[in-house]
Amino acid sequence: MALQPGFDFTEATAMIALSQAIYGVPAIPVPTPDPDKLGWSKVDSLSPSAPTLLDNLWQVWRNDNKPGQYAIVVRGTVDTEASILADLLFPLIDARLDLAIKVGGVELDFPFHLARDETGSAVVAGTHLGFSLSLLLMLLTTDRPLLATLSELSLDPQAEILVTGHSQGASIATLLTSFIRHASGIFSGLSGLPCKTYVYAPAKPGNDHYGYDYDFIAGVRGLGWTIVSTQGWVPQVPFTLQGPGDLDTPNPLREYDGTRPPLVDPRIAALCASVEPAVEVARLQTVARALEVANDLKTKLIREGTVSPNALPGLPTGMRLDGASVAGAVDGMLSRIQLSLNFTTAGSLVPLFAAPGGNPADPKDFFWQHHLGNYWTYLQEQYAPTRPLS
Template sequence: MSKSDFYKSSVYSRRALMAGVLGASAGAAVSQAYGAPHGFFFGFGALQPGFDLSEALDMLQMCNYIYGGAPTPLKPAKWDVVYDPPPLPFFDNKWQLWKMRGFGGPYAIIIRGTVAETGSVVEDLLSLLIKANDKITVDKLEFPYKFADEPDAAVHLGFALGALLLLKWPVSGILDKLASLNIPANTPIYVAGHSQGAAVATLIRSYLFYANSKYPHKTYVFAQPKPGNDHYGTDFDSRFSNKGYAFRLTNSLDWVPQAPFTFEIPSDLNKPNPLDSGASLSTAATSYIASLTASQTQAYNLILEKEKPRIQKGGSALLKTIDLQAGEAGSVDVPLVASLYFTGAGTEVALIGQPCNLPGSQCNEWYQHHLSTYSALMRQQLKSTGL
């Protein structure tokens, strides 16, 4: 499929959105909140826990806006883009900073999803796990990071690189920009994204927490591919979801939240366990476990060998967070975890998908992933349903 065909058929289609599915004001259209009253009052309020449909629809509309395209997508009422840097090199990651009008109003960090550029697609395909609390070493320079406290937590390599670049890029990165704006401590900041942007936003939320951010955050992500393993998901959920500050919306017919491909084998289970010890297992069970392990090992090694040049490119991009003139990296060492077991993170808000009834080619493999589809399902299924 050409880039042009990909663009036309994919999540970046705007016409359905502009036909009124999102409407002129997602935030104004729905005021029903679930679990808590609306979460802020200009200048003196705080984020409230619980799923709020009006908040979620505003975040969804911002996630649509960041993709651009023609005609220009609508903005949610009362929100404005206050910073819109260009995409970053290699992975083509992009973010925007939004602010609600009014004194001291909340901000929103919006992360764009995959676009029809080689680097953006490569980020998705770097489906290897690395330790969630470690460092990446590029030409003997160390880039420490922390996405989780759980010792066995691991995160998707491509999404982690995307998150680190967005966070640490000089001047236009999230950390530098927030610091330069002198936003008062305790100002609420939402973090949201769609598709690849949903996974990256999830990791950014974790990073900000462990970096002792002075701002309270609340996360809404849409069509999230799996950002890490189950221990990362547990760490994320215990920190944010249990408290009512992190939600992922999933259409049951959308294939993207089922990616990346995952391969769970006995060695991925918590230890000790009967399968790990081999106690009282039949010969057939032992043989089956050995076959699973061998298959996963073979798949892991094939993926690793294929992705080594792209890991090198990712390391080169990290060098630019220190020196924008830096060239290609000579050596890149990433703390790989020999596993292909990926899961989601965040409180799932389940949307039951409906078959496409649009004419012709609009009912393609991307229809269930469209933001317009998510908007319609949210309005139909959540308007009178609490969590």
């Protein structure tokens, strides 16, 4: 049976169980179900045996009760420097990138398209650099790169995928959905792969224009669900710092081409004069830090054997993708950094109305409201089919 639009409690239940299972530890304060008891089996042949250089890990699971249905599960942040760095690489980059990968003297197009083309717009869709880098490494590196898995699944006419994840993994899963929906060029075969997304407690994955695009390709179609706790802080970050340059044009401060109008209300001009310098300093500091970390990542990519020979579909016979090739794609990303910190949510929201408070057993548990065990409880209480919405 094909994936159906709309929030499906059974699907959401399975996806929260898979999102917890990838951590390898029981959920707290209450356990989530074991995936095998829900009829899901991990597909080792399509799942990497180790994480990426940013400590991103994902798994592919198969629904034993529905032939052809798979789930791609992206792990959230873990307590390692690399994983936390991916969260802290705040700058936005253009969500639609035409990257190039050089292999053996041959330059291959790599359409990294996470949003529609907005040529001519003063503001374009932007995505979180750290999550975008994470997705790129997932697509191209490890012993079982995600791009090869997607290509294999797209050849199966029965295949359909549920995309899910928690926390950082939820944000990356959102971007992955965009990559599939906007697949073009050498990846155009992926765009017909049916997919539906359930993400839990994502950090904000991009700016308002990215959110608009994601809502159009998934949210309003009933195929992109974002489940958040009303007491959780992770979906409220990264901090949003909006400035005049984040506004669409024309507006009272800028004409359509981005220039300042000759006559601006003095009160508005004074407000901008007081706000813009502080915003600019924060942006520049964030970009400088991101470039420093990204350059270190590129060095590691070049040095370590992190790329599978079958990572890139259509790679000419005898050519092998290596770390230096991927590092070149990272350079392409960094060349399209936006001087903006205007982050927003994306997807059709499913609010879980949570009870305020902390962990009664551990006052230092700052992630208490973020735990999937609490998400599981609220999901059952508020969205089970036997409970009418009120």
